[in-house]
Amino acid sequence: MSHSAVKSFALTSLLALATSLSAQEQKPQIIEGLQNPPPVRFPDDLPPGPMRGKATTSCQECHEARIILQQRLSKAAWTKEVDKMIKWGAVVDASDHDALIDYLSTNFSPDQPRYEPPRTSSEKASGKNSEKKTAK
């Protein structure tokens, strides 16, 4: 960020602070970066790491990797999820428990770019593409 941009950002922030609380409540919160810029495309499989094989065996017995790839959670939240899944039948050796949580919370933390899912095949692919071109 350039100096002028920082200044401008600071000024904007001050102005925002100066705005009355009631006005803030009435005005919708503009969510930055939620839809834009476009998310990074990830592969549809678990990323490499010492726990990749064990995560595959433990988790994908019941569901596909995509269920994991789309999550963006803190370590505390991942711990809760892993423990819930163990209760629900996921087989995780006690000695792998902490490493599995580290693997998941490192690769799928809240600061990672959003996962972009694929679509099912379109029955009218040509129509779909032309619509998208017009929209973008």
Next chain:
Amino acid sequence: MNSRRNFLKQMSGAALAVGAAPSFLSSAFAGQSRSIDIPGEDDMIVRSFRFVDLETPVEYFNTWLTPVPHFFVRNHMHEPSELDPGTWQLTVGGEVEKPFTLNLSELSKLEVHSVVNTLECAGNGRSMHRPQVPGIQWGKGAVSTARFSGPRLRDVLQRAAVKPAGKHVMFRGLDEVPGKVPPFIRSIPIEKALDADTLVATHMNGTPLTKHHGFPARALVPGWIGAASCKWLTDIKVLDSEFVGNFMSPGYRFPNQPGKPGEVVKPEDTHPLTALSVKSVISGPLDGATLRSGKVSVHGAAWAGEADIVKVEISTDGGTSWKAAALGHEQSHYAWRLWSYDWKARSGDYTILSRATDSQGRTQPSTPVWNPSGYLYNAADQVKIHVA
């Protein structure tokens, strides 16, 4: 983060060379579209294909009734591996005088009633909550509208003669439960079960339910969260109290007093989810679109569970001023209203907002009501666009 990017670079050749990767995987690396074939499902966003969870892209919110191939799919478990209409049976029991079992042919002889209903997953919009919460990361499209038809649940229950002790009605379907996952069983209060619009639906938009939507029969609890409308229905049991199980508690509950984002909520301070909230979604222009200046139709859909939509307002200046949108003429009590607003767009960057108000006086909040499971997201919708 960097390691993932490096991985992508390193693997871009390797994955293609291996050749064992599924077709959609290799095409993803090549930067091409990576569509997945799921018969009967057209251009749907794949949140998961095992188990199947498919989201309707918002651009398909352009017809009052959603065609079945574009109707969102939510499964908690695996779909039944075998569904034989010849041997399928519906058992009605519990707190009733005359328990009985129906086959499909007997069910089809009961009087048919139709309800146009907007079905929405309680977790629709979950991905937009901050901090993020676990669960299927639905965008805006875990919602669709169809004309559901089938016998009234009330007629089925009356034939069984509910005892005075019967206060709740439990549904169970043929979902296949993996591991030690608790089965997907939920219940609704008897009043809702006896409502004239609550169905044992066998048809959707005039055709038999497809497998993804609960063939041969599903509960249809209009205006309520999708999870109430159990698919592949085989058991209806009248209970003297709410069903006790994971999908009633801790699942599908909402804080009595929503707190600050990220705050822990005690189970005793929650209640079961029932009817949907008031909500609108902009289906066009699409987020990120670049448009020519001039007349632009801002359009979308708005719904309110058991209430009616009375107003949809649009802001093209980030929420400073609001103008009324025109509501579509097609309407039915539990169905969404399509809406549109003609906007004379000049060059610039815009955040367009929509907010709906319903017959109960509820208006979409300006900020999301955060809750630990990310249910009922209904903040005013927004898209960012560029007008050239």
